[in-house]
Amino acid sequence: MARELKILHLRAFVDLQLVANQINGTFEARQPTIQLYLAKAKELIESFKSFKLEHVRRSQNKKADVLSKLASLTFEHLAKEVLVEVLEKKSILEEKVNDLIQEDEVTWMTPLQVYLGTEILPEDKNEARKIRIKAPSYKMMNGALYRRSFLTPWLLCVGPEQVTVII
Incomplete structure (x- = not known):
């Protein structure tokens, strides 16, 4: 999403120390699947001028937990549905999609x-x-x-x- 919005400098926070250390190069990924995900992450990181990934400890994550609870209370009037998306393919096996066709005639847009x-x-x-x-x-x-x-x-x-x- 950040890449599509042409964000140049990105600072991301993650609560999994293993993921943070693997992306930052401190730990190595040993499992083949994890290596593919790591390669995909590094490919995405290359599209930014600067990228920093930081690990957020559980004790420092309380503000985020409170915000998520507040958001769930604020939107009580919305339907309480859980939307589940079943992914047919893993993102590491992603295929390139061609751009949509152009409209030939005048449209509402x-x-x-x-x-x-x-x-x-x-x-x-x-x-x-x-x-x-x-x-x-x-x-x-x-x-x-x-x-x-x-x-x-x-x-x-x-x-x-x-x-x-x-x-």
């Missing part, structure tokens, strides 16, 4: 993309007002339109042809 790129609004006053109201929730990154979300940093917006490919 086109006026927003034009406004965010050039600040040109449609001539219709009602449409222009709607776009000005919606625009702060959207951002153009790497030529793609993203929408701000409450639970995740950014959501990629897709058109009808892209939806067909995704589904």
